[in-house]
Amino acid sequence: MTVSRVAAELRAAGCVFAEDEARVLLAAARTRAELDAMVARRAAGAPLEHVVGWAEFCGLRIAVGPGVFVPRRRTEFLARRAAALVPPGGVAVDLCCGSGAVGAVLDASAARPGLHAADIDPAAVACARRNLPAAHVYEGDLFDPLPPALRGRVDVLVANVPYVPSGEVALLPSEARDHEPRTALDGGADGLRIARRVVAAAPSWLAPGGHLLFETGRRQLPAALRAAAEHGLRPEAAADDDLDATIVIAARA
Template sequence: MDDQIKKSIIEKLQTAGCVFAEEEAKLLISDARTLDALFTMVNLRITGIPLEHVLGWAEFCDIRIAVDPGVFVPRRRTEFLVQKAVAFSIPGAIVVDLCCGTGAVGIAIAKALGWIELYAVDIDPTSVRCARRNVTSQGGLVYEGDLYEPLPAKLHRKVDILVANAPYVPTETIKLLPQDARLHEPKVALDGGDDGLDIQRSVAEEASLWLASGGHLLVETSKMQAPKTIDIFTQYGLIPQLLYDDELDATIVIGTKPTPQE
């Protein structure tokens, strides 16, 4: 690649407001098969389309995840959710990934553990199509529907790990999100209702119907919302635990279904 072309691409990306212009330029250059394809990709990026949608993939937990246009892009902070789900699980566990988007969380758990019985769900048809591309390669199943509704009844009280990277942005603050997310990711993957916790409430309300005794529900939230998330978990009979990772600036709440003796 001509150094002058590379410099020109970096300058275009910087002018468009791309904070990591040099890193993005390297990715675009390495992915483009022809010069024409490269210029097309650069032009898409400078119009505000997320880099991952331009590339068609995102790196998550050191795994390349397919990301289709219009699908929620997995965030690096969500790797903390994966780390803790893995820590609470074992190979062969039954894992359900609600609000799965690309399916990245479930796939990363499966890769880390070697093998799990994986079920993923999303309400957005575009996300479901994308998730199937990713999840079926790990032997998992993907369902389209609202939270637990499409899951097979055989999973009642059998699920070991329930992960839900549910939307938790309050409706009124969606307008403050970066343009990449606000304009190019589905609102259903961002909007958590008036206080951002509507979907978490729905997930927690039915969690005990699906979790095995001692099973765990893990959700990502924010520092500010975490106390309310803990209250929600407690309200629905789960034993809550709050965890935070400084490096990733990630907050998760884990709810454990009590065992009979607890």
């Protein structure tokens, strides 16, 4: 099957980037039967990354599977800023790690930190263990599964927290709404429920001079900065307009 024929099927199903997706599917399929099945799944609304089993993130190929949050391009900004702050041989924690995409960027950085990652979703943890074979990956709620020995020793704590307000989850594209876990999307009434929990606990885990980084929405930024300051951190905002990314970087004094 040619790119044009696959693209026509995808376009008819409403795929905006039909030609690009067709090339990815053709490259991934080993047989015509497998290609037909992949095209059918994508046309039915499954995320392309779930169909082919991977997502590109900061130039890395990250394994993802059905039911696992697909790393977003905007989160590359969070990952790169976090990687730039890790001291050589330091300790890094990827909280709400999902597939482990941010942790993979930290692991591939020149600093090569001692890496720990955690997520509450079992499917995400299974993916993260594939993507982070050299890291310690835990299943549990936020800090709960981390070894107590990490307290006060974490140089960089990065958390890709969910920040969509509960009332807006239904407005998300069906690829996210129907195929990704709600725990990876729903940030509570104002989108900051999980971020506030992370900010409240972070100071006891960070090393002196350590940094907490997390993604947020632009509307939520003032409240996110206030929350970090209220817990004794020194927060600042950073943004990348091209990626439509907004993050908070908060340092422990």
